Amino acid sequence: MNTLIKTIEILGIIVFSLTCFYAARKKGMDLIGVYSLGMVTALGGGSLRDIILSRHPLFWVEHYEYAVLLLALAVVSSLVTQEFFERRSMVHVVLALDALGLGSFSASGASVADQLGCVPFVSALLGVITGVFGGVMRDIICNEIPYVFQRTELYATCAFVGSWTYLLAVHSGGSDITAVIACIGVTFILRMLAVRYTIRLPI
Amino acid sequence: MNTLIKTIEILGIIVFSLTCFYAARKKGMDLIGVYSLGMVTALGGGSLRDIILSRHPLFWVEHYEYAVLLLALAVVSSLVTQEFFERRSMVHVVLALDALGLGSFSASGASVADQLGCVPFVSALLGVITGVFGGVMRDIICNEIPYVFQRTELYATCAFVGSWTYLLAVHSGGSDITAVIACIGVTFILRMLAVRYTIRLPI
Amino acid sequence: MNTLIKTIEILGIIVFSLTCFYAARKKGMDLIGVYSLGMVTALGGGSLRDIILSRHPLFWVEHYEYAVLLLALAVVSSLVTQEFFERRSMVHVVLALDALGLGSFSASGASVADQLGCVPFVSALLGVITGVFGGVMRDIICNEIPYVFQRTELYATCAFVGSWTYLLAVHSGGSDITAVIACIGVTFILRMLAVRYTIRLPI
Numbered sequence: 001m002n003t004l005i006k007t008i009e010i011l012g013i014i015v016f017s018l019t020c021f022y023a024a025r026k027k028g029m030d031l032i033g034v035y036s037l038g039m040v041t042a043l044g045g046g047s048l049r050d051i052i053l054s055r056h057p058l059f060w061v062e063h064y065e066y067a068v069l070l071l072a073l074a075v076v077s078s079l080v081t082q083e084f085f086e087r088r089s090m091v092h093v094v095l096a097l098d099a100l101g102l103g104s105f106s107a108s109g110a111s112v113a114d115q116l117g118c119v120p121f122v123s124a125l126l127g128v129i130t131g132v133f134g135g136v137m138r139d140i141i142c143n144e145i146p147y148v149f150q151r152t153e154l155y156a157t158c159a160f161v162g163s164w165t166y167l168l169a170v171h172s173g174g175s176d177i178t179a180v181i182a183c184i185g186v187t188f189i190l191r192m193l194a195v196r197y198t199i200r201l202p203i
Numbered sequence: 204m205n206t207l208i209k210t211i212e213i214l215g216i217i218v219f220s221l222t223c224f225y226a227a228r229k230k231g232m233d234l235i236g237v238y239s240l241g242m243v244t245a246l247g248g249g250s251l252r253d254i255i256l257s258r259h260p261l262f263w264v265e266h267y268e269y270a271v272l273l274l275a276l277a278v279v280s281s282l283v284t285q286e287f288f289e290r291r292s293m294v295h296v297v298l299a300l301d302a303l304g305l306g307s308f309s310a311s312g313a314s315v316a317d318q319l320g321c322v323p324f325v326s327a328l329l330g331v332i333t334g335v336f337g338g339v340m341r342d343i344i345c346n347e348i349p350y351v352f353q354r355t356e357l358y359a360t361c362a363f364v365g366s367w368t369y370l371l372a373v374h375s376g377g378s379d380i381t382a383v384i385a386c387i388g389v390t391f392i393l394r395m396l397a398v399r400y401t402i403r404l405p406i
Numbered sequence: 407m408n409t410l411i412k413t414i415e416i417l418g419i420i421v422f423s424l425t426c427f428y429a430a431r432k433k434g435m436d437l438i439g440v441y442s443l444g445m446v447t448a449l450g451g452g453s454l455r456d457i458i459l460s461r462h463p464l465f466w467v468e469h470y471e472y473a474v475l476l477l478a479l480a481v482v483s484s485l486v487t488q489e490f491f492e493r494r495s496m497v498h499v500v501l502a503l504d505a506l507g508l509g510s511f512s513a514s515g516a517s518v519a520d521q522l523g524c525v526p527f528v529s530a531l532l533g534v535i536t537g538v539f540g541g542v543m544r545d546i547i548c549n550e551i552p553y554v555f556q557r558t559e560l561y562a563t564c565a566f567v568g569s570w571t572y573l574l575a576v577h578s579g580g581s582d583i584t585a586v587i588a589c590i591g592v593t594f595i596l597r598m599l600a601v602r603y604t605i606r607l608p609i
Binding site for chain 2: 051053054119121136140143144146149151152156200203
Binding site: 254255256257321322324325328339343346347348349351352353354355358359360363403404406 | 430433434435436437438439442443445453457460462463464466467470473474484485546547548549
């Protein structure tokens with residue numbers, strides 16, 4: 001994975017942790033609670049991907065800078081007021097970055113599974129699992145029914161379509177980087193449209 | 204595993220997913236939520252078994268047809284009315300099939316652990332884990348205390364007795380197929396009796 | 407690991423299961439529910455450590471006597487009255503033993519990760535994960551926001567400081583046994599002080 005992808009992956013980790021810092025503060029957690037929830041949310045999906053596919057060491061065990069980065073973010077977020085996260089503009093920014101993170105993690109899950117020789121359907125599922133599992137764990141810990149299991153604006157569906165986009169691009173001869181960008185683009189645009197026009201699955 | 208066992212395993216996956224489709228619909232989930240919950244419920248126990256015992260690839264990564272089957276079931280179940288699941292006869296059918304699935308998964312867990320050289324007690328535990336973990340995750344996601352942890356009509360107990368039945372049959376020289384059938388039979392009958400006569404553990 | 411460490415580890419398993427037996431009884435669970443919750447609470451942290459670090463067989467699969475011990479404890483605890491656990495002196499004893507268990511599990515997590523060549527920061531995180539994950543799962547199953555994620559008296563923080571103590575001791579030339587004792591001592595004293603003087607993180 002080159003610099004661009006790595007940058008987007010780190011962006012994904014940052015923004016996934018931001019979405020949970022807000023939830024953590026609302027539940028009255030302290031710095032360690034905020035940090036732990038950030039770890040689970042940002043690293044949970046990739047960890048499950050690595051465990052399912054038996055990839056060792058896990059990505060955050062190998063790249064310890066992710067865990068250090070999350071600690072720094074947790075400290076900074078603890079100094080920011082709750083109002084900052086609740087500003088309308090901030091909500092929009094987080095929503096957009098979250099969609100980028102979702103696309104990026106989905107691409108990484110589909111890519112790893114594909115390279116290990118999984119059939120496309122399973123690779124697409126691993127894309128979705130990598131993209132959404134962190135958020136699922138965040139919601140379970142916060143004692144709520146996970147967001148993605150509810151009637152949302154196409155959250156997991158975007159990850160699923162994005163993963164298939166990646167796989168189609170790679171299997172039709174595209175380069176890895178093109179496929180990743182296509183996956184992130186499709187996931188992002190579909191999610192933004194779904195949120196803007198409140199598109200939900202009919203059933 | 205021969206055709207009979209495979210048939211029963213698929214039956215177990217089908218019926219475990221049915222039990223959760225009902226729960227998913229009650230919580231107002233859409234197709235993707237229903238499908239995701241079905242995956243977790245039907246494949247969760249076997250996945251944890253494979254992860255604990257370091258068996259790779261995981262069974263549903265190798266047999267992708269299970270995941271495809273569950274998608275088809277989720278689509279079909281979305282077209283069925285809620286009333287259908289709530290019919291008295293349907294409740295009885297699901298209860299019976301669920302007991303068959305429990306026995307089948309317990310046998311597979313005990314069998315895999317036993318072949319990998321675990322001591323019988325650990326093999327029996329893995330039988331129970333394989334049988335009940337999917338349902339535990341279903342209930343956690345639905346934000347409820349897992350059914351098996353409550354004072355139920357011998358749910359996990361049936362899986363435990365069934366797993367021991369399998370192990371006794373195999374270690375006393377029985378064939379694998381005989382042992383599996385014995386496990387499913389004992390689990391099924393014990394569970395049906397417990398439900399019929401409301402048998403619970405005294406403590 | 408020598409006899410002293412093993413003794414403390416078993417003490418940790420015993421007391422971690424005690425903390426959950428009380429919770430299980432309050433939720434109206436039967437013997438199997440109590441036992442299952444005890445298994446998850448006492449063995450969950452070490453299991454996750456082994457899965458993350460790809461250590462197979464898992465420690466309780468190898469040492470089946472832990473699972474048998476927990477079954478015996480679950481049976482005994484079912485015969486004890488609820489009042490026994492609620493006595494003021496018993497609460498203090500459990501709190502102290504729990505802190506010992508936390509220190510012991512943290513030392514084992516940090517030790518295993520360190521020996522496998524993880525960087526200290528990741529080893530310390532695995533110490534914390536090993537120490538607290540069992541309790542997190544217990545609280546999730548009981549449908550509550552996990553204790554360690556709340557504004558507690560430095561629970562995870564104690565495990566984190568204890569894990570660093572272990573790593574500093576080992577990397578500055580101390581023997582493994584010295585480092586383990588230092589870890590348990592620091593974790594225990596810090597936790598007891600925090601509970602006694604209601605010390606919490608400022609943010």
